[in-house]
Amino acid sequence: MKPAIRGIAVNTFRESARNKMFYLLVFFGILFALSSKLVSFLTLGDAMKVLKDTGLAAINFFCVLIAIFTGINLVYKEIEKKTVFNILSKPLSRDEFIAGKFLGLALTMLTALGAMAVIFFAFVAVSGGGFDLGILLYFFMLYLELLVIVAISLLFSSFTTPILSFIFTVSLYLIGQVMWTFNEFKDYLAIPLWRVFTQGLYYLLPNLHKFNIKNEVVMGTAIDPWSVLFSVLYALAYVLALLALTVLIFRRREFQ
Amino acid sequence: MTRRRWLAVAALSGLLLAAGMQQRYDSTVDYFGERSAFVSLPPGKTLRILSFGYRNLVADMLFIWSIQFYSTYNIRNRFDFIERVYDTITDITPEYKEPYIIGSLIMAHEAQDVPMALRLLDKGSRLNPGEWIFDHDAGFYCYKYLKDYTKAEEYYNRAAANPGAPVFIKRMKAHLVYLRDDPEVATRMWLDIYRSAEDTLTRDSAFNHLYQIKAETDLPLLRERIVEYQRRYRRLPAALSDLARAGLVREVPRDFSGNEYIYDPAVGTVTAQRIFRWKKR
Numbered sequence: 001m002k003p004a005i006r007g008i009a010v011n012t013f014r015e016s017a018r019n020k021m022f023y024l025l026v027f028f029g030i031l032f033a034l035s036s037k038l039v040s041f042l043t044l045g046d047a048m049k050v051l052k053d054t055g056l057a058a059i060n061f062f063c064v065l066i067a068i069f070t071g072i073n074l075v076y077k078e079i080e081k082k083t084v085f086n087i088l089s090k091p092l093s094r095d096e097f098i099a100g101k102f103l104g105l106a107l108t109m110l111t112a113l114g115a116m117a118v119i120f121f122a123f124v125a126v127s128g129g130g131f132d133l134g135i136l137l138y139f140f141m142l143y144l145e146l147l148v149i150v151a152i153s154l155l156f157s158s159f160t161t162p163i164l165s166f167i168f169t170v171s172l173y174l175i176g177q178v179m180w181t182f183n184e185f186k187d188y189l190a191i192p193l194w195r196v197f198t199q200g201l202y203y204l205l206p207n208l209h210k211f212n213i214k215n216e217v218v219m220g221t222a223i224d225p226w227s228v229l230f231s232v233l234y235a236l237a238y239v240l241a242l243l244a245l246t247v248l249i250f251r252r253r254e255f256q
Numbered sequence: 257m258t259r260r261r262w263l264a265v266a267a268l269s270g271l272l273l274a275a276g277m278q279q280r281y282d283s284t285v286d287y288f289g290e291r292s293a294f295v296s297l298p299p300g301k302t303l304r305i306l307s308f309g310y311r312n313l314v315a316d317m318l319f320i321w322s323i324q325f326y327s328t329y330n331i332r333n334r335f336d337f338i339e340r341v342y343d344t345i346t347d348i349t350p351e352y353k354e355p356y357i358i359g360s361l362i363m364a365h366e367a368q369d370v371p372m373a374l375r376l377l378d379k380g381s382r383l384n385p386g387e388w389i390f391d392h393d394a395g396f397y398c399y400k401y402l403k404d405y406t407k408a409e410e411y412y413n414r415a416a417a418n419p420g421a422p423v424f425i426k427r428m429k430a431h432l433v434y435l436r437d438d439p440e441v442a443t444r445m446w447l448d449i450y451r452s453a454e455d456t457l458t459r460d461s462a463f464n465h466l467y468q469i470k471a472e473t474d475l476p477l478l479r480e481r482i483v484e485y486q487r488r489y490r491r492l493p494a495a496l497s498d499l500a501r502a503g504l505v506r507e508v509p510r511d512f513s514g515n516e517y518i519y520d521p522a523v524g525t526v527t528a529q530r531i532f533r534w535k536k537r
Contacts, residue, residue, distance in 0.1 A: 042320045045354035050316050057313040177309040212309045219351045 004092045005100040012104020013111075016070050022112070025069070029062030029116050034123055048129050052218045055123070056135070059116045060142055060214070064173060066112050067105075067146045071153025072165035074101050075250070095247045098154070102243055105150045113143055134217035137228070144235035145211035149173060151242035152206065158250045176208030206238060297340060300347020307348065315349040322355075326362050335367040342376055346383070356380035356390055360397070370401045381414070391415035392425060395432075405432050423449075423458055431465065439469050464530075467512040471528040474509040478517060478526045481505055492524040 016022055036054035040047040075098075078084040087097060117139045125131055152172050156165035179202060186198040210231045216223050297318075298306070307314040322341050326334055342359035346352065357380075360373035374397060380390035395411030398404045412429040415421055426449055434442035443466065450462035478496065481504040485493050493499055496508045496519045510516055511528055519526045 039316070039320070042323070043316065043354070044323055044358050049352075049354075050320070053312040053316050057310050060309070174308050178305050181305055209309065214309075215312050215349060215351070218312060219349075221351060 002096060004090075005096050005103065008087070008092070008097055008100020009103035009107060012074065012101050013107045016105065016108040017111070019070070021069055022066060022108070025062050025066045026112050026115055029059055029066075029112075030119050032058035032062065033116060033120050037123075037127065048124075048127070049218055051127060052124065052129065052132075052135070053214070055120050056138060056214050056218070059113070059120060059139075063109065063113050063116070063142065063146055064149060067109055067149040068153050068166060068169050068173070070108060071105055071150045072157050072162045072169060074105065074154060075157040076160075076162050076165065079253075094250050098158070098243060098247050098250055102151060102154055102239075105154065106147055109146045109150060110143065113139060113146065132217070134220070134223075137223065138213050138217045141211040141213050141228070141231065144232060145208050147239050148176075148206050148208065148211075148235055148242070151239045151246070155242050155246045155249070158246050159253065172206060173208065176206040177212070178209070179205060179207040180209045207234070210234065297337070297344050300344040303344060304348050311348050312352075315345050315352055315355070318345045318348070319352070319355050319358075323358065326366065335363075335369075338363060338367055339372050339376070343379075346376070346379060350383040353380070353384070353387070353389065357393060360393060364397045364401055368401075370397050373397055386418055386420070388415040388418040388421040388425065391418075392421075392428075395428065399428075399432060408432050423454075427458065427461055427465075434465065434469060439473055443469050463512070467528075467530060470509075470512045471517075471530075474511070474517065475526060475528060477505075478509070482524050482526065486524065492521055493519075494521050495519065496526070 033055040036051045036058065039054045040051040043050045075084075078087065084097075088094065117136075121131070121135065124135065149169065153165060153169045156168045160168070182198055182202040186195045186202075189195045189198060210227070213223060215221075297303070303314060304311050318341070322345065325331070326338070328334065338359070342355055342363075345355040345359070356376055360376045363373035363376065364370050374394050377390045377394040377397075381387065381394070384390070391411045391414040395408045395415060398408035398411060402408075409429060409432040412425055412432060416425045416429055426445075430442055430445035430449060434446075446462050446465045446469065450459060450466060453459035453462060478499070481499050482493060484504055485499055485502055488502070493502075496516065499505045500508050508516070511530075513529070515529060517526050517528055
């Protein structure tokens with residue numbers, strides 16, 4: 001890795017890690033994950049299932065919040081505070097700046113998710129659930145999902161305000177979770193052009209549903225290794241495409 | 257008074273006022289009185305979409321809510337939408353077993369609607385191939401509430417066909433055959449269980465059932481032959497072997513343990529050494 005990119009990445013990580021919001025969200029993620037024990041007391045039958053469902057959902061939710069809140073501010077703040085002038089005046093290209101920002105955010109997400117995952121693993125083991133390898137696979141898939149979200153928020157952060165970035169990123173996140181309905185929806189469309197349009201959107205918008213293997217992991221149903229492999233490749237390709245688009249926009253931006 | 261004190265007084269007064277209003281509000285609501293409730297739920301598929309990737313959590317929350325709701329006995333119309341509620345939960349996560357089991361239990365036991373419970377269990381069985389518990393529960397409800405032993409046997413047949421089905425399903429099936437008055441087939445089934453038993457519990461259970469079925473077949477025959485003997489010789493037989501000597505039976509049947517049945521020559525009664533009242537219909 002180029003030293004310039006590494007420098008930006010490390011600084012981005014430090015900056016995110018110093019943010020109070022980051023700690024607050026990690027804290028609440030852990031708190032809600034642990035409080036899944038209380039929810040599991042209320043059910044009848046398999047309490048471990050409810051504990052895992054609630055805990056994983058809490059970790060998922062707070063990690064997505066961290067990804068969005070950290071991502072939407074990153075580039076915008078540099079532009080707003082005019083620190084971008086200082087950075088870009090150094091022997092560093094705009095492409096490297098974006099790559100560094102993304103890698104720093106990816107490291108931040110890894111730290112946040114890692115902290116929550118370790119605590120949750122220990123919690124499940126103490127609660128009698130043992131060491132569930134499926135949960136480890138779920139966290140890996142969640143990390144891929146978070147990388148896509150980070151890339152989306154970084155894209156919006158490069159050309160619009162944090163509020164609009166937040167709205168756009170959340171919208172894309174929600175759409176991404178229900179992309180599986182698009183395939184069914186297009187069959188209801190009578191006009192072929194609409195069907196082509198819907199099909200186009202299906203491939204264009206982020207399909208985040210594939211990373212969500214909570215149900216399979218908790219219910220212990222089989223996970224196709226090929227689908228995992230394709231999801232990994234999808235995430236890498238989609239992140240690459242988003243970063244390229246971000247760089248394209250950022251290159252054209254003029255700072256005043 | 258300083259500004260800080262004013263603020264403290266204002267905060268305290270506000271809290272007191274709020275507590276007073278809460279008390280007034282409580283006097284208008286009868287929390288524990290009989291009331292009615294209406295449940296409005298979007299269809300399962302819609303909720304699955306609206307859960308935005310958190311469908312397990314939504315199903316869990318709905319299930320936990322349903323347990324609390326159907327345990328609130330002062331809601332008089334609480335069973336009005338029960339089928340819809342459990343259909344929705346099982347539409348969101350068809351693999352979640354507990355809603356089928358608990359839902360059907362509430363339907364059969366509390367709402368006393370066994371056909372509804374069977375519909376839910378049928379759905380569970382259809383959506384979870386290879387799972388025996390739903391057919392087992394359905395069989396039990398047919399046996400316990402409907403007294404429909406043929407239908408119960410069908411369910412137990414389906415349950416027993418699943419690879420992971422426990423041995424007691426086979427026992428339950430044989431018992432149902434016995435209950436629908438087919439002692440010959442029931443004997444064959446119990447003998448099969450008895451011979452292939454791998455544990456004492458199964459073997460003892462099969463033994464007891466075989467003992468019961470044999471006694472239920474032998475005793476009426478012996479009683480009938482004793483009456484015939486008395487009609488023919490104007491006295492009761494001195495021992496059961498008299499029946500064989502008189503040619504009324506080819507040989508005196510013995511119980512499944514190989515022991516003779518207990519005969520009282522003074523009154524002419526014949527009984528088995530062991531009686532299993534718990535197996536009576």
